[in-house]
Amino acid sequence: MPLVLSDEQQMLRESARGYLAEQAPVAHLRKLRDERDDTGFSRALWRGFAEMGWAGVLIAEEFGGVGLGHVEAGVLLEEMGRTLAPSPFLSTAVVAASAIGLAGSAQHKAQHLPRIAAGELVAALAIDEGAKHKPSRIALAAARHANGFRLNGTKTFVIDGHVADLLIVAARTAGGIEDKQGVTLFLVDAKTPGLARERTIMVDSRNAARLAFENVDVTADAVLGEVDEGAPWLERVLSIGRAGLAAELVGAGSEAFDRTVSYLKERRQFGRAIGEFQALQHRVAQVYDDLEMARSAVLKALQTMDENLDGAGPIASVAKAKAGQAAKLASQEAVQMHGGMGMTDELDIGLFMKRIRVAQELFGDVQFHADRLARMRGY
Amino acid sequence: MSDLEQFRGEVRSWLEKNCPPEMRRPSLNEDDVCWGGRKPSFQSDAQRVWLERMGERGWTVPEWPKQYGGGGLTREEAKVLREEMARLHCRAALTSFGIWMLGPALLKYGSEAQKRKYLPEIARGEIRWCQGYSEPNAGSDLASLQTKAEDKADHFLVNGQKIWTSYADRADWIFCLVRTDFAAKKHEGISFLLFDMASPGVSTTPISLISGKSPFCQTFFHDVKVPKGNLVGERNKGWEIAKYLLTHERESIGAFGITQIGRSLGELAAETVGHDDGVLADPLLRAKIAEFEVDGWCFLLSMQRAADMAKAGQGSGAYSSVLKYYGAELNKRRHELMMDGGGSDALEWEGARSHDGKAAREWLRSKANSIEGGTSEIQLNIIAKRLLGLPGA
Numbered sequence: 203m204p205l206v207l208s209d210e211q212q213m214l215r216e217s218a219r220g221y222l223a224e225q226a227p228v229a230h231l232r233k234l235r236d237e238r239d240d241t242g243f244s245r246a247l248w249r250g251f252a253e254m255g256w257a258g259v260l261i262a263e264e265f266g267g268v269g270l271g272h273v274e275a276g277v278l279l280e281e282m283g284r285t286l287a288p289s290p291f292l293s294t295a296v297v298a299a300s301a302i303g304l305a306g307s308a309q310h311k312a313q314h315l316p317r318i319a320a321g322e323l324v325a326a327l328a329i330d331e332g333a334k335h336k337p338s339r340i341a342l343a344a345a346r347h348a349n350g351f352r353l354n355g356t357k358t359f360v361i362d363g364h365v366a367d368l369l370i371v372a373a374r375t376a377g378g379i380e381d382k383q384g385v386t387l388f389l390v391d392a393k394t395p396g397l398a399r400e401r402t403i404m405v406d407s408r409n410a411a412r413l414a415f416e417n418v419d420v421t422a423d424a425v426l427g428e429v430d431e432g433a434p435w436l437e438r439v440l441s442i443g444r445a446g447l448a449a450e451l452v453g454a455g456s457e458a459f460d461r462t463v464s465y466l467k468e469r470r471q472f473g474r475a476i477g478e479f480q481a482l483q484h485r486v487a488q489v490y491d492d493l494e495m496a497r498s499a500v501l502k503a504l505q506t507m508d509e510n511l512d513g514a515g516p517i518a519s520v521a522k523a524k525a526g527q528a529a530k531l532a533s534q535e536a537v538q539m540h541g542g543m544g545m546t547d548e549l550d551i552g553l554f555m556k557r558i559r560v561a562q563e564l565f566g567d568v569q570f571h572a573d574r575l576a577r578m579r580g581y
Numbered sequence: 582m583s584d585l586e587q588f589r590g591e592v593r594s595w596l597e598k599n600c601p602p603e604m605r606r607p608s609l610n611e612d613d614v615c616w617g618g619r620k621p622s623f624q625s626d627a628q629r630v631w632l633e634r635m636g637e638r639g640w641t642v643p644e645w646p647k648q649y650g651g652g653g654l655t656r657e658e659a660k661v662l663r664e665e666m667a668r669l670h671c672r673a674a675l676t677s678f679g680i681w682m683l684g685p686a687l688l689k690y691g692s693e694a695q696k697r698k699y700l701p702e703i704a705r706g707e708i709r710w711c712q713g714y715s716e717p718n719a720g721s722d723l724a725s726l727q728t729k730a731e732d733k734a735d736h737f738l739v740n741g742q743k744i745w746t747s748y749a750d751r752a753d754w755i756f757c758l759v760r761t762d763f764a765a766k767k768h769e770g771i772s773f774l775l776f777d778m779a780s781p782g783v784s785t786t787p788i789s790l791i792s793g794k795s796p797f798c799q800t801f802f803h804d805v806k807v808p809k810g811n812l813v814g815e816r817n818k819g820w821e822i823a824k825y826l827l828t829h830e831r832e833s834i835g836a837f838g839i840t841q842i843g844r845s846l847g848e849l850a851a852e853t854v855g856h857d858d859g860v861l862a863d864p865l866l867r868a869k870i871a872e873f874e875v876d877g878w879c880f881l882l883s884m885q886r887a888a889d890m891a892k893a894g895q896g897s898g899a900y901s902s903v904l905k906y907y908g909a910e911l912n913k914r915r916h917e918l919m920m921d922g923g924g925s926d927a928l929e930w931e932g933a934r935s936h937d938g939k940a941a942r943e944w945l946r947s948k949a950n951s952i953e954g955g956t957s958e959i960q961l962n963i964i965a966k967r968l969l970g971l972p973g974a
């Protein structure tokens with residue numbers, strides 16, 4: 203498949219760009235932050251996303267979605283990255299919808315997917331337990347209890363965790379905490395007794411939460427996929443999340459970059475535009491190169507996911523690593539090249555740097571993914 | 582079975598039958614490649630046979646039209662051919678500036694007669710070309726070149742000096758930038774000439790490189806007579822052709838960034854530093870290699886995306902600077918890492934054990950990647966100015 207967007211995908215990009223510029227410009231995030239909004243996103247905007255078909259972008263038509271692919275979801279995420287639009291799109295429409303669509307029973311799908319597509323259900327993946335992403339280490343215990351399971355343990359960095367109606371929880375049902383076998387995914391209603399949720403206010407003003415499970419009881423039909431066999435499903439779902447985040451990173455990095463190039467053309471010092479100084483020109487040219495490299499990897503990762511999801515792990519890591527590196531560089535140079543203005547809260551540039559920091563950490567940072575690739579290649 | 586898959590089957594069996602076993606091993610050193618030419622120096626019989634067979638099919642230049650000696654393949658078919666050659670580890674049958682640089686320029690700017698004369702010779706490896714661009718006072722600032730060509734009614738009379746002319750001492754013909762108008766602005770008085778290096782008045786002096794090789798020369802022209810028909814395009818319009826050719830040169834140099842990516846640097850390093858708990862024993866080297874491989878992978882995909890964008894009409898000539906810059910820097914990084922991984926073994930300069938210092942010499946040679954074909958700094962200038970629209974530069 204050629205590594206370019208099709209005409210339809212480009213049209214989707216244009217319409218997303220127009221919609222987001224109007225409904226969710228950066229000022230929208232700023233307002234939620236300044237008002238210390240408890241939900242952390244706008245329900246009205248999320249309904250709008252559902253009306254546009256975005257909440258159901260990856261959901262099959264039989265479940266009320268529009269049945270598009272990962273490239274389309276990535277196009278939307280890239281545009282959301284450009285305006286830093288806060289919404290449960292990643293947690294719910296991309297990650298949770300994929301998890302349920304891939305591993306769920308007929309009943310799970312019928313029960314949850316239509317509500318996600320309609321924008322009525324927010325869902326969140328609870329995976330990390332420590333400050334660094336390490337999906338190979340799952341300690342939260344799910345012991346057999348009555349006709350189901352009893353969950354005990356904690357989760358952290360759960361995106362949209364405090365507002366989710368439904369949680370997808372990776373838990374240990376057998377083996378030691380580092381074992382690949384013995385992980386099970388559970389669908390847990392957020393109102394189940396024993397579950398405590400604490401919102402963590404993050405640097406990017408976007409949603410995340412810590413969850414504490416104390417004797418949280420679920421029935422056997424809460425199991426997503428098969429008991430003890432959750433790791434391969436988790437792997438696929440994480441690949442999808444990583445490629446999606448990589449797309450968002452390219453969007454956020456590119457927007458910070460474009461604004462910087464414009465600033466270099468406007469801002470005058472020493473009697474000329476600072477964009478005339480070669481010391482700055484060469485650095486922006488290098489940032490441009492890195493973003494272009496990331497863009498290629500992201501598109502390839504998204505395409506691979508549509509063609510052969512099981513083979514997409516390595517390229518998803520490449521995309522996440524490169525997009526994280528390139529976007530971080532773009533945002534750091536953006537602040538620097540805006541001079542004193544770059545340090546002000548008034549300018550949006552700082553918001554881009556903050557979001558990029560968080561998105562590059564989520565589901566594995568540059569080091570995590572480079573290490574993972576090195577292991578795959580045997581060194 | 583799709584047409585493409587059927588084609589793949591045919592290519593595979595043809596290659597298996599026709600590619601000599603010796604040509605399925607990596608070349609030993611820089612000299613162990615086939616450049617063709619009037620007085621070709623084949624390292625082996627296999628090399629000669631391989632060139633003849635590939636040249637006959639036009640598969641040295643798979644995408645050129647058949648009437649000019651090419652293979653007439655579509656881009657997809659050419660990709661299949663490349664993939665099948667890689668699968669069998671077939672070497673390129675021909676290494677040639679004619680293929681990388683002059684050919685594409687002639688296809689676009691040459692007259693019908695020029696295409697019919699020069700392109701088939703390039704495809705079959707019969708004429709070896711060199712590139713007469715740089716001069717002692719015109720390197721990055723190529724357009725200030727001073728070699729002059731005077732109009733003498735039935736011929737041009739060429740006088741001047743070129744430098745860094747790769748393989749000028751072994752080339753049969755030169756594509757040369759000359760000044761035909763000294764009054765015009767510097768970009769508007771340049772013409773693009775082709776001539777025989779055996780013409781009276783052409784002489785070359787080799788220059789030694791830090792890698793111990795002397796692949797390039799000073800090239801002198803003293804009253805060289807060049808037929809009028811050897812002018813490509815219009816007189817004083819040579820700069821456009823020169824730039825177009827450079828975008829092709831840049832893409833080929835950039836492509837060095839991906840050769841050998843198959844053999845993991847991690848494996849190479851493991852031979853010297855060993856493993857510790859399943860991973861490379863030197864964690865800092867391992868980290869650098871892993872980052873390099875991420876970038877290498879992205880670069881490979883960017884080459885593909887650039888080609889796909891060009892095909893979809895979304896391309897830009899200046900994009901070759903993105904690939905040239907990134908690929909050249911990447912290849913330098915790879916050789917630095919190979920030296921890091923190789924340790925003192927990689928520092929040997931002579932002797933059979935090191936294949937006469939292959940690692941060290943290639944490391945040194947790679948430094949030229951960010952100089953030849955326009956330096957890295959010049960590529961960044963082009964990106965800043967042409968792609969990002971920044972002022973000045």
Ligand SMILES: Cc1cc2nc3c(=O)[nH]c(=O)nc-3n(C[C@H](O)[C@H](O)[C@H](O)COP(=O)(O)OP(=O)(O)OC[C@H]3O[C@@H](n4cnc5c(N)ncnc54)[C@H](O)[C@@H]3O)c2cc1C
Pocket residue numbers: 469471472476479481482538539540541542543545
């Ligand atoms: C936290 C903070 C505290 C400060 N406190 C004080 C204070 O107490 N008193 C005070 O007077 N000022 C203060 N400043 C201002 C500070 O000195 C200026 O921000 C700084 O000199 C840069 O000027 P500028 O912001 O106008 O950026 P600009 O000059 O507009 O620079 C923008 C970008 O262009 C680059 N650039 C500019 N010219 C060139 C060139 N010739 N070549 C290459 N690159 C170039 C810069 O390096 C920068 O990356 C403070 C700034 C900050 C951020």
Ligand SMILES: Cc1cc2nc3c(=O)[nH]c(=O)nc-3n(C[C@H](O)[C@H](O)[C@H](O)COP(=O)(O)OP(=O)(O)OC[C@H]3O[C@@H](n4cnc5c(N)ncnc54)[C@H](O)[C@@H]3O)c2cc1C
Pocket residue numbers: 711712713714715716717719720721722744745746747748797949952953954955956957958959962
């Ligand atoms: C191995 C090799 C093979 C070559 N083969 C050929 C060949 O076959 N034919 C041919 O014609 N030429 C050939 N060249 C020459 C090559 O194209 C030139 O070396 C190159 O264009 C640089 O020119 P220069 O050496 O004069 O360096 P200079 O132009 O003098 O540059 C010196 C340094 O200054 C920097 N610099 C110059 N201008 C700027 C600017 N505006 N902004 C920022 N930095 C700048 C450069 O980047 C470089 O780092 C070859 C070179 C090498 C190394």
